[in-house]
Amino acid sequence: MVRTWVCCRAAVCGGSGFCSVVMSDQESSVLSGLLLASHAPLDDAQRAGRMKCSRCGASRMFYCYSCCALVGLEPRDVPSVKLPLKIDIIKHPNETDGKSTAVQAKLLAPGDVNIYTYPCIPELDQSAENIVLVFPGPDAMTVEELWEYFSPDGKPKVKRLKAADADPESHSCPIQRVVFVDSTWNQTTRIITDERLQALPNVELKSRRTCFWRHQKGCPDTYLATIEAIYYFLKDLHGHYFSEYTGEYDNLLFFFSFLHKLINKAKKAAGKL
Numbered sequence: 001m002v003r004t005w006v007c008c009r010a011a012v013c014g015g016s017g018f019c020s021v022v023m024s025d026q027e028s029s030v031l032s033g034l035l036l037a038s039h040a041p042l043d044d045a046q047r048a049g050r051m052k053c054s055r056c057g058a059s060r061m062f063y064c065y066s067c068c069a070l071v072g073l074e075p076r077d078v079p080s081v082k083l084p085l086k087i088d089i090i091k092h093p094n095e096t097d098g099k100s101t102a103v104q105a106k107l108l109a110p111g112d113v114n115i116y117t118y119p120c121i122p123e124l125d126q127s128a129e130n131i132v133l134v135f136p137g138p139d140a141m142t143v144e145e146l147w148e149y150f151s152p153d154g155k156p157k158v159k160r161l162k163a164a165d166a167d168p169e170s171h172s173c174p175i176q177r178v179v180f181v182d183s184t185w186n187q188t189t190r191i192i193t194d195e196r197l198q199a200l201p202n203v204e205l206k207s208r209r210t211c212f213w214r215h216q217k218g219c220p221d222t223y224l225a226t227i228e229a230i231y232y233f234l235k236d237l238h239g240h241y242f243s244e245y246t247g248e249y250d251n252l253l254f255f256f257s258f259l260h261k262l263i264n265k266a267k268k269a270a271g272k273l
Contacts, residue, residue, distance in 0.1 A: 034257060035247035041077035042258045048072055062255065065097040068106050068115070079251035083112035084238070085176050087230060088122045090191055091115060092183035101227035102182045104255045115182075121196050129176035133200040134233055135192060140204035143236040149201060150174040173241050178203075178233065182226045205232055227256050 045062055051072045053064035060071040070078065087109070089102045097103070105113045116122055124131050130150045141149055151174070179200065181191050191197070210224045224232070231252045239245040 034250040034253060036254055036257060037079040037251055039254075039258050041073055042255075045072040045077075046262070063103065063107055065100065065103045068103050070107065079108060079254055080111075081109040081249060081251050083109050083234065083249070084173055084242070085112070085178060087113045088124075088177065088179045089113065089115045089182050089226065090121055090179060091117050092181070092187045092191060093117055093119075094187060095183050100182055101225045101256060102180075104227045105230050105252060108252055108254055118191050119194075121194065124177070124179070124196070124200065126199060130174060131177040131179065131200055132175055132203045133179045133181075133197055134205065134229060135181060135188075135202050136204045137202050140202035142206075143203060143233070144240055146174040146203070146237075147241070173237065175237075180226060180229060185223065203233070205229060206236065208232055225256070227252060 042062060050059045050061050052058065053060050053067055053069060053071050055067040055069055056064060058064060058066060062073060063070050087105065089105065091100065091102060102115055106115055114122065132146070179197070181188055183191060205224070208224065208228070210228060231249055234249045234252070235245050238248055
C-alpha cells in the first residue's frame with residue numbers, strides 16, 4: 001500500500017447504473033458524493049460467499065489478489081475506468097498481496113495500469129514521454145507545478161481544456177506516465193533508492209486523511225492506501241489540467257468503498273466503532 005502518505009449504501013440509483021453514496025459524518029468529508037457504479041453485484045457475490053479462483057484455485061471473495069482476476073463476478077459487473085495516462089505500480093516483494101489495494105486499480109483500469117514486483121521495474125524512457133514518481137521529498141513538486149516543470153519554454157499552461165476535447169498529441173496534460181510505490185513506509189527505501197528511479201522527478205500529493213481500515217501503526221492518518229493515492233492524484237490532475245472534476249475516476253474506489261462499508265459494519269456489530 002502506498003501508505004507513504006499521503007458506509008456506502010446507495011441513496012439514489014437511477015437507470016444509469018450510477019449512485020450517490022451515503023455514509024457517516026466522519027467519513028463524509030472524504031468519500032461522500034462519489035459517482036459509483038452499482039454495488040448490487042458485490043452484494044450478490046458477498047451473499048454467495050467465497051469461491052475458488054479459476055486460475056490458482058485459492059478461495060477468494062470478489063477478486064483474486066494473487067492472479068489479479070475477478071472471482072464470483074463477471075467483467076460486466078464492475079466498471080471500467082479510462083485514465084488520461086499510464087500508471088505503473090512497483091510493489092515491494094514483502095508487501096502482502098491480500099493487504100494491498102494495488103490490484104483494485106488493475107482490475108478497474110486494466111488498459112492503463114500495470115503492476116510490477118520489485119526488483120522488476122518497467123522500462124522508463126524519459127526521452128519518449130514525461131514520467132513522474134509519486135513520492136514525498138524536499139525536491140518534490142505539486143501537481144500544479146507539473147506544466148511549468150515539463151514546459152519547453154518554462155511558461156506554465158493557463159488554458160484549461162475539457163477532458164473530451166483534450167488531444168493526447170497536443171500534450172494538454174504535461175505527463176504521460178506516473179509511477180507509484182506499493183509498500184509500507186518502512187519498506188520504501190529499498191525501492192525509492194533504486195538507481196533506475198533516481199532520474200524521475202517526484203510529485204507530492206496534498207494531505208488527505210485515509211479511509212483505509214488497515215492503519216499503519218505509528219503513522220499518521222494521512223498515509224494513504226495505494227488506490228487512494230492513485231485516485232487523489234488523478235482527481236487533482238484532472239481538475240488542474242482539464243476541467244472541473246465531476247467524478248471521472250470515482251469508480252477507482254468501487255471495491256475500496258464497498259469493503260470499507262463491510263468492515264465498518266462488522267466493527268460496529270462487534271462494538272469496536
